[in-house]
Amino acid sequence: MEDKESIRQVLRELLSSQKLAVLSTHHSGQPYASLVAFACSDDLRYLYFVTPRTTRKFGNLTNDCRMALLVTSSANQEVDFHEAMAATVVGSAGEISGPEKEVALNRYLEKHPYLEEFARSPTCAFVQVHARTYILVKNFQHVMELHLEP
């Protein structure tokens, strides 16, 4: 069944099982891809990552907050073609701070405890992604979309 709840469940499992995502931003129309360690809220509305403010990705997001993230279960094996799933998250992203940041950062560090020092560095930004649409690919070419209510 391709109902909302089963798609949510598949997405939750995929996003919690993966540590890294490919972030897509752009600079004056030039696409730019980079790797981030991410975490996701249970309701799938928010994703988080940490980045030094000096990076291209952060600069790009400062200029245009629109972005996409790609999360995949592929293991760089031949079987990936029929076994792996991928989710593209489309939305916008920006740095957060204050109490909102503390709660989310603690959740983030539960998933990535080895990044504590990095994440708490004053030069790093804690970025919140506001997910608008999930595009889930499985069985090689089967694609379903989940559009979150604004």
Next chain:
Amino acid sequence: MNLILSAHEIGASDLPRVGGKALSLAALSRAGFRIPDFLCVTADAYRAFLDGAGLRERILLELHRKDLKEMRWEEIWDCATRIRNLFLRNPLPPDLAAALHAAAADRFGGRAVVVRSSAPDEDAPGSSFAGLHESFVNIRGTEAVVEHIRMVWASLWSDAALLYRQELGLDAGRSTMAVVVQELVAGRASGVCFSQSPTEPSQALVESVYGLNQGLVDGDVEPDRWVIDRDFGRLLSHTPAHRPRQLTATEAGVEMVSLPAEIGNHPPLTTEEVLAVYALGLKAERYFGAPQDVEWTIRGGKRYLLQSRPVTTRAQASVGDQRAWYLSLHRSFENLKDLRKKIEGEQVPAMIRAAEALAGIDLGRLSDRDLAAEIRRRWDVNHTWVNVYWADFIPFAHGIRLFGHVYNDRLKPDDPYEFVGLLTHTDLASLERNRLIGALADQVRRRPDLADCLRAGDCLEKAPEFRHALEGFIERFGDLSCSVTGGTQCEGATRPLVKILLEMASRPPAKAGSGKRAEVGELSRRFLDSFPESRRGEALELLDLARASYRLRDDDNILLGRIESQLAAAVAEGRRRLDSDGAAGEDPEALRDVLKNLDFGSRMHPAGQPAFSKGDRVRPRQLTGQPAGPGVAKGKARVVRRHADLEDFAHGEILVCDAVDPNMTFVVPLAAAVVERRGGMLIHGAIIAREYGLPCVTGIPEATSLVQTGDLLTVDGYLGIVTVGSGEL
């Protein structure tokens, strides 16, 4: 890695590499049984081919196009056909090819062999793959032997084997296949022996036919059957067979030939021979320590044991499993020829007579009581023919598949469905109907006054000759407002037909199957040329059978529709009388009773409802099904959930439905593409789409609930993908 092993090299620990059949033959050989010389091409060789040709992931991708459990059998057959083509078309790694050629040449030279499957999964406790994988009899020459080894490998992925493995919960990705290449002993008589009957432990069974055992195993030659008392070794009974024919080895392959009466009047075995065969089975049972199911043959007075497997597996597996059904998925040429005679000679004419007889009854003149009886009678008639449809017409579709199999084996085409091009452009009944609608639409296109009278509903006064032609059409094919498969959706009006005619008339005419005749001729020539001169007659006969099978795949629904519409007409008359407040009725209770108690439900899968609710929204983007008609088209979806949805069908829309019902095909000339839930290359919708050259994707599980009328669709009939929406985020 041991690619090829001889009997003396196979030990008990080799089971995962050689499979049960080779293991048992090796053991029998060591124990001194008379068995034909053989060698085993191990599962290592199979794996070397898979890895060398890069097929492992290609097979898995094919099988994971969607969840196997969501695939109908016809889709699984399609997958199996594509996988089989991978095996036929990909070259063997040079080392493996050299090893196989050398072994076949050294051991057998030009002598005839049988190439049999020996999959390690086979004959495991609780399962029996007997008959699910392929064997090839009377193969000569190293090239042909190696070619048939590939075909046995491919049979690991046959539809029946895939279904059975799924039922047993075996992982298709881990399956392997070993092959036994065994010298052919073409005996005078052959058969099977159950040293212990699967159903009666105190008895043994012997079955025998003249000629090759394959005739018995395929069910084409009825065997004589003897029951033996195990305790006393005494014959209990003999059930003689009708013996008009036998399967024999010819120059290449096998052939069914007539058996002269002076031979056919006698059983293939004497009583002494029956007991000797039983003794052979018993000897194998004692050797293996369990009752055996053995195949044997007698040549020159000597008994040969061809293979032996435990009886228990077959008996255990028969409880509650579907193997018998999976086996019935494949029918032999002989079986299909007999079926064709029955269908074309008896059933179709009888069906036409039945429909005409029903149409000749003036329902309006019947009393309520007689009408109630007539409804019941028509229900029974319809029910009888629906049963014939399932029992004989559906299995006859295997003629198309058998032909496809042979075509692909001979020509190894790029496209495993190239063979369908040879079957199209036959005189399908639905195309004939569409041509007649096209002619009516053509009149409307040329004469605006007809369009006006159709819109106003006064053609009877203003264009009586056109109205007459329209009524002639309705008399022959129904008014198109009734879904023939259910008979419950008739609206009793010509509105859908009128709307479709007006829509057709507003556009240039569409043509089915134009300009492809030359291509058919070329394909036909290539097919026939692939056979040696001596076998062209057989090839032509197979092509003719496949065309008959293809034609019936379409016509049967139209024929059944004629009966169903007569039932629907009687039901409609009954409902009309009841709706008119009993004004006409002297016995409305009889009518009420029959309408309440008979089930007029559809035999088709119910169409889905829109799947979406408030809040977060799920939307399909790319839906994967089976590529069933090549081409790409873009257009707005027209989702047909009930028959009445058809009447708004506009030119250039994409027909999205649960299953293309034969009474739906009149909109196909207007459509840009066809998408349906029911999967398969050879289902009605795919056949009609190909006739009109339309892209077609079948087997999208929730097509009618995920797609909405008006959605922009791109139908990729090459890859079997339907893309929804424009792609904007």
